[in-house]
Amino acid sequence: MAARGIALGVDLGTSGVRVAALDAAGRMAGLGTAPLADARAPEGWWAALRRALAALADQADLAGLRAVAVGGTSGTLLPVDAAGRPLAAASLYSDQAEPEAVRAVERCAPAGSPARGATSPLARALAWLELPGLARLLHQADWITGRLLGCYRWSDGNNALKTGYNAAAARWPPWLAAAGMPLALLPEVRPAGTPLGAMDAALARSLGLPPGLLVVAGTTDGCAAFLAAGAARPGEAVTSLGSTLVLKLASEAPVTAPDFGVYSHRLQGLWLAGGASNSGGAALARHFDGPALARLSARLDPGRASPLDYYPLPGRGERFPIADAGLAARETPRPDDDLAFLHGLLEGIARIEAAGYRRLVELGASPLVSVRTVGGGARNAAWTAIRARVLGVPVCRAAAEEAAVGLAGLALRQALR
Known part of the structure; x- marks a missing residue:
């Protein structure tokens, strides 16, 4: 039936x-x-x-x-x-x-x-x-x-x-x-x-x-995708890990920062504050195709922090959490080991995500308490574990993405x- x-x-x-x-x-x-x-x-x-x-x-x-x-x-x-x-x-x-x-x-x-x-x-x-x-x-x-x-x-x-x-x-x-x-x-x-x-x-x-x-x-x-993910209370967030990195955070107060492309929607009695970084899947695709990314990710130890200090970007320019049209990607030094290099890239994007949520909170949004993830990156278990460690809050798959x-x-x- x-x-x-x-x-x-x-x-x-x-x-x-x-x-x-x-x-x-x-x-x-x-x-x-x-x-x-x-x-x-x-x-x-x-x-x-x-x-x-x-x-x-x-x-x-x-x-x-x-x-x-x-x-x-x-x-x-x-x-x-x-x-x-x-x-x-x-x-x-x-x-x-x-x-x-x-x-x-x-x-x-x-x-x-x-x-x-x-x-x-x-x-x-x-x-x-x-x-x-x-x-x-x-x-x-x-x-x-x-x-x-x-x-x-x-x-x-x-x-x-x-x-x-x-x-x-x-x-x-x-x-x-x-x-x-x-x-x-x-x-x-x-x-x-x-x-x-x-x-x-x-x-x-x-x-x-x-x-x-x-x-x-x-x-x-x-906004509908945010609701579908299952986030509903202040401090609950949804990260979209697609070609770019899009952050949305439920807040008790509205946030506006035009220099960073940040504004807020009114939704179900709360404010939905958001920002978008140029980092994300497109930055990874410059170095690894899908099969290589999956193969190497399966070998990662996500509990160990990478010593590499990367800011992965697909090209020049960033909008959030840094507003700098001339910002260049920072992806050196590159180790000979592809696994170590990928670890550094994934952790670099996780640090950008964390900096983005810190930026929203600094601008007046509610403190981050959890993150739900949509997009292709949500299927990468090692990256999810890295992000949870870097963000310091629970990270899980969205209830739905539609x-x-x-x-x-x-x-x-x-x-x-």
Whole structure:
């Protein structure tokens, strides 16, 4: 018998859509996926969501679903008319804004605002202001949420953050108008997990979902992945060990440090402070391929500290915990023994991770108490042991790595009420 899901999470990515269902105990009931042919095509998002839901229905009983939350790529935007129809292709989170628009934002935005920068969603949105019929500027998750509700009105505080939303004051700040953005074009913002309304019954049936499904405000893919990992209390952190090193720490107080690319999302009554180093898997890949890394790691003694003082980087420049665009990798002297060299590299990245969490705490975040790990590096047992020794706190695998699971967790809170 298929597991019975009561909460649904929808994760919209650049390459595909993933949907996850959780049962009443918070266990995974099923995961459906569908690829995206064009990340800029909103109707493609919708079509992929339909296919992902069909795949999920083959694994889980969806008749008992009570709530759904939608998340998307932070900074992906879409202009729509009053009926929610897209007026242009979506602008992706990584797209560059026009230099003059970037300057307009930076003249008005506070120094620590995440809306600043060459890829600023706010600056990119300024290019659409002359579109005929423009009624609203929506984030990727907002548009799918609006389609579920039949009302393109809402966003959440995390998706809105890089568009200029002031999470601490819980409002769109007045300086946005000075930068050229009419506030009337921006969605109303609610905290992640807030009930927004019931899904249209006819639409629900067409998607294979039960009528009356409650739609709740979602969050960004990064915040959802943090929730999926199982971190929930102050001091609990999630490290992503992919090509780069991304740190996220649950904190009782917000942290902002623009010089280090550090800012905070509001999430479930806490603040999620984060920073990203250029170190990580890409730095290791300069010296070892996957098979060599696995073979040598199996021979490591992680309880013994390496005497090598390395700062591994894939190229010149670092952003966090050191902000230095000219910083060069420190990977010498290189011993003749590859095992000793790898030991030094792994320990060097672990020290960068520890320095990153110390930096967040120095900036005002809650002290580190534990770390969950996602990404390819999470599977390296020797590296995990090295990191636990260097960090001085328990380090473990994440409960789940799918952002859709974190979004389903947001929905589950409302489903159980």
